Amino acid sequence: MNEIDYNKILNAISKKGRQLELSALASIVGLTEATLASALERLKDEGIISYEKTEIKKYEITERGQKYEVDGLPEVKLSVIATQDPNLDLPKVKKIFGEESSAAISWGIKKGYIQLRKEGTITRIKPLKTATQTVQELIHENPQEAIQRGIIKERTEKVLNFKELPKGLHKEEQISKLTHEDIITGRWKEMKLKAYDVTSLPNASRGGRKNFFEEFLNWVREILEDMGFQEFNGPYLEAEFWNFDALFQAQNHPARELHDIFAVNASTELEDQKLVRRVAREHEAGWGYSWDQKKAASLILRSQNTAVSARFLSTHNQGPLKMYSVDRVFRRDALDQRHHVEFYQSEGIVVDKGLNLKYLLGFLTQFAKQLGFNEVKFYPSYFPFTEPSIEGYVKHPTLGWMETLPGGIFRPEVTRPLGVKHPVLAWGIGISRLAMAKFGIDDIRLLYDPDLGVLMQEGI
Numbered sequence: 001m002n003e004i005d006y007n008k009i010l011n012a013i014s015k016k017g018r019q020l021e022l023s024a025l026a027s028i029v030g031l032t033e034a035t036l037a038s039a040l041e042r043l044k045d046e047g048i049i050s051y052e053k054t055e056i057k058k059y060e061i062t063e064r065g066q067k068y069e070v071d072g073l074p075e076v077k078l079s080v081i082a083t084q085d086p087n088l089d090l091p092k093v094k095k096i097f098g099e100e101s102s103a104a105i106s107w108g109i110k111k112g113y114i115q116l117r118k119e120g121t122i123t124r125i126k127p128l129k130t131a132t133q134t135v136q137e138l139i140h141e142n143p144q145e146a147i148q149r150g151i152i153k154e155r156t157e158k159v160l161n162f163k164e165l166p167k168g169l170h171k172e173e174q175i176s177k178l179t180h181e182d183i184i185t186g187r188w189k190e191m192k193l194k195a196y197d198v199t200s201l202p203n204a205s206r207g208g209r210k211n212f213f214e215e216f217l218n219w220v221r222e223i224l225e226d227m228g229f230q231e232f233n234g235p236y237l238e239a240e241f242w243n244f245d246a247l248f249q250a251q252n253h254p255a256r257e258l259h260d261i262f263a264v265n266a267s268t269e270l271e272d273q274k275l276v277r278r279v280a281r282e283h284e285a286g287w288g289y290s291w292d293q294k295k296a297a298s299l300i301l302r303s304q305n306t307a308v309s310a311r312f313l314s315t316h317n318q319g320p321l322k323m324y325s326v327d328r329v330f331r332r333d334a335l336d337q338r339h340h341v342e343f344y345q346s347e348g349i350v351v352d353k354g355l356n357l358k359y360l361l362g363f364l365t366q367f368a369k370q371l372g373f374n375e376v377k378f379y380p381s382y383f384p385f386t387e388p389s390i391e392g393y394v395k396h397p398t399l400g401w402m403e404t405l406p407g408g409i410f411r412p413e414v415t416r417p418l419g420v421k422h423p424v425l426a427w428g429i430g431i432s433r434l435a436m437a438k439f440g441i442d443d444i445r446l447l448y449d450p451d452l453g454v455l456m457q458e459g460i
Helices: 006-016 022-029 033-045 063-071 074-084 090-110 135-141 143-148 180-185 212-226 273-287 306-315 357-370 412-418 431-439 444-448
Strands: 019-021 051-061 114-119 122-127 152-162 237-239 262-267 298-301 321-330 342-351 377-383 386-396 400-410 424-430
Touching: 006 022, 006 033, 019 022, 022 033, 022 152, 033 152, 051 063, 051 135, 051 143, 063 135, 074 090, 074 114, 074 122, 090 114, 090 122, 135 143, 143 152, 212 321, 212 342, 212 357, 212 431, 273 412, 306 321, 306 342, 306 412, 306 424, 342 357, 342 431, 357 386, 357 400, 357 424, 377 400, 386 431, 400 412, 400 431, 424 431, 431 444
Parallel strands: none
Antiparallel strands: 019 152, 051 152, 114 122, 237 298, 262 298, 321 342, 342 424, 377 386, 386 400, 400 424
């Protein structure tokens, strides 16, 4: 075990200035960052140096980013090609862009460069405006998008800010901690031990407790079970069949491209071939294309808990029944105050004869009141698998009205293949956003923050 040369550390600090990156200083003195950090803390405890530690974010361009710098962003290239070719369709895009065709289309639509337009059985790409955004402009304007797309990667650098540079070298070392080796070799006898004040009180300690968000999720479960619902869960790694196809979302539908899924380079076996054939017939009759079972068997991280409802109804299709799930879903969203790459949804369905939209509005209103939200607003909306569809809003104390209570009635194209005869009320409540509104949190990322200081804030 090499001994730390404290004089070398102090000399390096004196020469390099008041602000140093920990990694750079570690390289100069030939220590690991962890060992150097421990040595600096010892020098600080002994009053030899004084510094504060901060963190800064740095971005590095990736190999993909370098390629885009040369070739241009896929969505920008697509907008230019679409302007030049009025007959540009999906097969041409896939031939030109290959594996990047989905990225070119989805980001092109999101940024308003292009739109998809059905012309009979052909989907054509129509330009809305010619794009000129460069990679450097994207990084400057939206670094989170650049990180999400793998154009840049983010790293955190620890920076040491010294209040004053050390005036002299460390002559006499005072030890505050003894190692096992110090004791068994007898080296401790030659060391100058730092004096301890045995009358001083230790720092206050806090007992452990459950995470506040986990307690909130359990509260949601209790409310739903008190309302007569039974819990049912599905896998995180899900087949596109259950996440999309069983919900009558076409394989070539733009909405599927916009779903920002985490794709997995693997597939699964769809066991119930009778159900598969019924779903295929609905797609081919309703959407007018040749349905692909291989695509339906592809695995993804599920992007919506509605996949759980489809699985449940495939084996429980006779009403009356009530089912719910409170679990995680995953989407490639850009991180911001209201969006996260993983979040919780409360999926639920009610199956019974005679149900209509007023029952759904009544349930969602009552559920919100059970959580303490007395003000709820509803507006018409659109989802691929429900008709009619609505969105419900509750009020956040600082962010205002937040969309948290979406739902609707499953379309016949969803219920027919599953063998369901009665109306099905369905919803996918944004539980993470409800928790934000309940606790007055204005950033969804705080729900997953490991910082105990954040978790111990008053009100949380």
